[in-house]
Amino acid sequence: MVLKLAIQKSGRLHEDSMKLLNDCGIGIKNGHNQLKSVADNFPIEAYFLRDDDIPQYVEDGVAHIGIVGENVLYEKNKSVDIVEKLGFGKCRLSIAVKKTDEYGDARFLEGKKIATSYPFLTQDFLNKNGVNAEIHEISGSVELAPGIGLADVVCDLVSSGSTLFMNGLKEVEPILQSEAVMVRTKELTEEQQSVLNQLLFRIRSVRKAKRNKYVLMNAPNESLPQIIKLLPGMRSPSVLPLAETGWSSVHSVLSEDEFWDKIEQLKAAGAEGILVVPIEKMIV
Numbered sequence: 001m002v003l004k005l006a007i008q009k010s011g012r013l014h015e016d017s018m019k020l021l022n023d024c025g026i027g028i029k030n031g032h033n034q035l036k037s038v039a040d041n042f043p044i045e046a047y048f049l050r051d052d053d054i055p056q057y058v059e060d061g062v063a064h065i066g067i068v069g070e071n072v073l074y075e076k077n078k079s080v081d082i083v084e085k086l087g088f089g090k091c092r093l094s095i096a097v098k099k100t101d102e103y104g105d106a107r108f109l110e111g112k113k114i115a116t117s118y119p120f121l122t123q124d125f126l127n128k129n130g131v132n133a134e135i136h137e138i139s140g141s142v143e144l145a146p147g148i149g150l151a152d153v154v155c156d157l158v159s160s161g162s163t164l165f166m167n168g169l170k171e172v173e174p175i176l177q178s179e180a181v182m183v184r185t186k187e188l189t190e191e192q193q194s195v196l197n198q199l200l201f202r203i204r205s206v207r208k209a210k211r212n213k214y215v216l217m218n219a220p221n222e223s224l225p226q227i228i229k230l231l232p233g234m235r236s237p238s239v240l241p242l243a244e245t246g247w248s249s250v251h252s253v254l255s256e257d258e259f260w261d262k263i264e265q266l267k268a269a270g271a272e273g274i275l276v277v278p279i280e281k282m283i284v
């Protein structure tokens, strides 16, 4: 039995999806023009698809699981379950107007023409705000529309904002925050669920490791109580004596959210020679 996984064939999510599988020790080859591929060391077969088609494949159970952006998932409005957020492909779906426009609030959109590849989510936003506007659906280069007279306003994906800027537009209303997620079909056999659980266990270990760093430092013994208080570690920090008497080496794990703050406090408490090392996998 193999679990069938739908991933983007090429585009913004492809590389990160392949890298995630690779970091999980799952070897999937994606040769030129190859549309499916079986992993050589894990019971998974990958289908390489347009991202727009992934929610339907997973709803139908043709693929058991898939990796897709929340933006596409909610636009397609298919009946699938999100099992894990994956932390890449982060962007937002936003309303953007010409940089000279004065937006104020959603009432600005009344009677306007909005170009978008996301008609369902755009209409939903308009409905929630009680606004009537005309939606013009196009499948790409949306930011061009106001400049060439095709529409007054756009609703499109934004990450750095540079595409908007280059086209003389400004973001005024983020309507959805999005990242890549793993989705599953509603009906899985016990065996399929068990393969999915193994995959999720690996994904969580890899992602947890990425969010943490292994930190080593030297400290005079009199600073140890204060330093240990600052360091959580997986259980508690390791403390090893240095060859030089009166000094110890302290090892611990720090999460990236608290990292820079903690390093400053550790230095102030007397730690020196601080080394920071990436962690490959973290099994808790």
Ligand SMILES: Nc1ncnc2c1ncn2[C@@H]1O[C@H](COP(=O)(O)OP(=O)(O)OP(=O)(O)O)[C@@H](O)[C@H]1O
Binding pocket: 008, 009, 010, 011, 012, 013, 049, 050, 051, 052, 068, 069, 070, 071, 072, 089, 090, 091, 157, 158, 159, 160, 178, 179, 180
């Ligand atoms: N600028 C961005 N920064 C980060 N993530 C993005 C960005 N643009 C899009 N994404 C995410 O990546 C997904 C795929 O984007 P891409 O541009 O490759 O889609 P596409 O052109 O529709 O591809 P396909 O050929 O598969 O239909 C988007 O649905 C979104 O979730």
Ligand SMILES: O=P(O)(O)OC[C@H]1O[C@H](OP(=O)(O)OP(=O)(O)O)[C@H](O)[C@@H]1O
Binding pocket: 012, 140, 141, 143, 156, 157, 158, 159, 160, 161, 162, 163, 164
């Ligand atoms: O805010 P930014 O960092 O400029 O990113 C936003 C752009 O990225 C995406 O397009 P992409 O580059 O993937 O091309 P596509 O339109 O061909 O999908 C999206 O559709 C925007 O156009």
Ligand SMILES: [Mg+2]
Binding pocket: 050, 051, 052
């Ligand atoms: Mg697409």
